[in-house]
Amino acid sequence: MSYNSSVKIYLEDTDAQGIVYHANYLKYFERARTDVLDKGGVGLARAQALGFRFVVHEMKIKFSRPAKLGDVLSITTDMKRSSQFRVTFIQVAKRDNEIVVRADVDVVCIGTNGDLVEITDAILPGLGS
Amino acid sequence: MSYNSSVKIYLEDTDAQGIVYHANYLKYFERARTDVLDKGGVGLARAQALGFRFVVHEMKIKFSRPAKLGDVLSITTDMKRSSQFRVTFIQVAKRDNEIVVRADVDVVCIGTNGDLVEITDAILPGLGS
Amino acid sequence: MSYNSSVKIYLEDTDAQGIVYHANYLKYFERARTDVLDKGGVGLARAQALGFRFVVHEMKIKFSRPAKLGDVLSITTDMKRSSQFRVTFIQVAKRDNEIVVRADVDVVCIGTNGDLVEITDAILPGLGS
Amino acid sequence: MSYNSSVKIYLEDTDAQGIVYHANYLKYFERARTDVLDKGGVGLARAQALGFRFVVHEMKIKFSRPAKLGDVLSITTDMKRSSQFRVTFIQVAKRDNEIVVRADVDVVCIGTNGDLVEITDAILPGLGS
Numbered sequence: 001m002s003y004n005s006s007v008k009i010y011l012e013d014t015d016a017q018g019i020v021y022h023a024n025y026l027k028y029f030e031r032a033r034t035d036v037l038d039k040g041g042v043g044l045a046r047a048q049a050l051g052f053r054f055v056v057h058e059m060k061i062k063f064s065r066p067a068k069l070g071d072v073l074s075i076t077t078d079m080k081r082s083s084q085f086r087v088t089f090i091q092v093a094k095r096d097n098e099i100v101v102r103a104d105v106d107v108v109c110i111g112t113n114g115d116l117v118e119i120t121d122a123i124l125p126g127l128g129s
Numbered sequence: 130m131s132y133n134s135s136v137k138i139y140l141e142d143t144d145a146q147g148i149v150y151h152a153n154y155l156k157y158f159e160r161a162r163t164d165v166l167d168k169g170g171v172g173l174a175r176a177q178a179l180g181f182r183f184v185v186h187e188m189k190i191k192f193s194r195p196a197k198l199g200d201v202l203s204i205t206t207d208m209k210r211s212s213q214f215r216v217t218f219i220q221v222a223k224r225d226n227e228i229v230v231r232a233d234v235d236v237v238c239i240g241t242n243g244d245l246v247e248i249t250d251a252i253l254p255g256l257g258s
Numbered sequence: 259m260s261y262n263s264s265v266k267i268y269l270e271d272t273d274a275q276g277i278v279y280h281a282n283y284l285k286y287f288e289r290a291r292t293d294v295l296d297k298g299g300v301g302l303a304r305a306q307a308l309g310f311r312f313v314v315h316e317m318k319i320k321f322s323r324p325a326k327l328g329d330v331l332s333i334t335t336d337m338k339r340s341s342q343f344r345v346t347f348i349q350v351a352k353r354d355n356e357i358v359v360r361a362d363v364d365v366v367c368i369g370t371n372g373d374l375v376e377i378t379d380a381i382l383p384g385l386g387s
Numbered sequence: 388m389s390y391n392s393s394v395k396i397y398l399e400d401t402d403a404q405g406i407v408y409h410a411n412y413l414k415y416f417e418r419a420r421t422d423v424l425d426k427g428g429v430g431l432a433r434a435q436a437l438g439f440r441f442v443v444h445e446m447k448i449k450f451s452r453p454a455k456l457g458d459v460l461s462i463t464t465d466m467k468r469s470s471q472f473r474v475t476f477i478q479v480a481k482r483d484n485e486i487v488v489r490a491d492v493d494v495v496c497i498g499t500n501g502d503l504v505e506i507t508d509a510i511l512p513g514l515g516s
Binding site for chain 4: 056
């Protein structure tokens with residue numbers, strides 16, 4: 001199941017090299033993951049109230065093409081269960097049909113005591129078992 | 130003439146005090162001004178290609194209420210000509226009907242040589258004379 | 259009493275117009291105010307533990323000159339008590355001896371219940387009465 | 388050859404989960420790489436003037452522990468030539484002696500025409516052949 005979103009590139013996103021500053025793609029991907037959790041899962045604000053947080057544990061990211069001021073990027077977010085405690089999001093930002101950036105993002109869920117929390121269907125459904 | 134936009138608050142927008150980091154409101158307002166220029170005016174990317182840039186010269190900003198993770202703020206942008214070279218944007222971020230932040234933002238247009246450029250109707254229409 | 263600090267301009271600070279993105283100056287000023295609180299006052303982390311936070315209530319800011327990639331700006335922070343509940347910081351960013359940006363920043367202190375907290379000498383000394 | 392730097396965590400760096408927002412570590416690492424280039428290499432501003440830019444092509448990053456408001460992280464930056472056109476930076480952020488985040492960052496150099504530029508000793512010395 002894919003989640004589709006988009007992002008317009010504003011001045012805040014760019015740097016003096018005239019392109020999107022590389023760290024900002026992580027923000028676009030995090031916005032998309034948040035929307036996935038807010039629409040189909042526990043929701044980020046509610047997770048906080050329940051005493052756990054989602055954290056990125058590991059990420060592989062490849063920057064293939066630069067994006068520029070005024071570009072509109074489409075973001076595709078897919079996800080799969082990597083273990084009882086870990087979800088991997090595969091996220092791709094495209095302009096037209098060209099890949100701009102792709103990231104594989106491993107996310108875990110941490111409780112108040114710092115322990116890993118199992119990512120159940122109540123937290124994020126549709127991951128399979 | 131008012132331009133309406135909205136912004137959802139993501140983790141990137143917040144800080145450890147649990148609220149939106151104050152500097153980020155300037156980003157939301159700048160996004161809205163960019164949209165105004167892109168839709169009705171010269172457009173930011175095209176302005177760059179033509180050799181001038183828009184810069185904020187002065188700003189007064191009042192932070193009335195904190196916004197939080199997951200909030201959706203509505204942004205209203207009004208503008209008026211302050212002089213031949215200067216436009217004042219009045220921008221208000223609200224949650225429901227409560228004012229969160231209001232800013233009066235003076236913007237000027239600078240050419241490649243560093244001189245002020247007159248803000249004509251071709252650059253930004255609807256300002257009156 | 260003035261507090262002096264400095265900031266080097268990195269790619270993250272700049273935008274596609276080739277200059278420092280205007281909202282980022284607010285970060286430099288906030289870093290300086292945090293250092294003032296950490297060195298001479300209650301400290302930001304300790305304030306949080308004690309249940310109150312510092313928030314910018316109002317700000318006037320003037321952008322006089324653009325700063326560029328690689329610039330080193332010196333920041334001067336002065337402060338005065340504006341009322342029992344309010345401190346005004348006067349903060350100036352300079353390159354060499356030229357003013358780049360100046361801000362007058364009104365800060366208040368908010369308790370867990372949302373009420374204003376008096377800014378005593380224990381919180382921030384040296385403000386006079 | 389290692390380059391050592393440090394970063395203090397301010398409010399701007401944190402998010403509503405009370406920890407450093409993950410994308411911000413990329414900024415700390417980029418600051419360190421910029422310093423390496425400015426001190427021993429061509430320098431970022433001069434590279435721009437010469438018509439080429441450094442871009443991150445690929446990155447693997449592992450977030451082991453959260454950093455918090457007020458923490459001071461030490462950053463270690465090592466580098467090695469991966470090919471004629473590619474440098475790999477190994478960058479580690481620690482608090483006391485614990486690893487907080489580690490990234491392997493592949494950087495390439497792009498000319499005005501979009502082609503790869505060979506990373507010679509004049510651009511960045513000390514990489515070996």
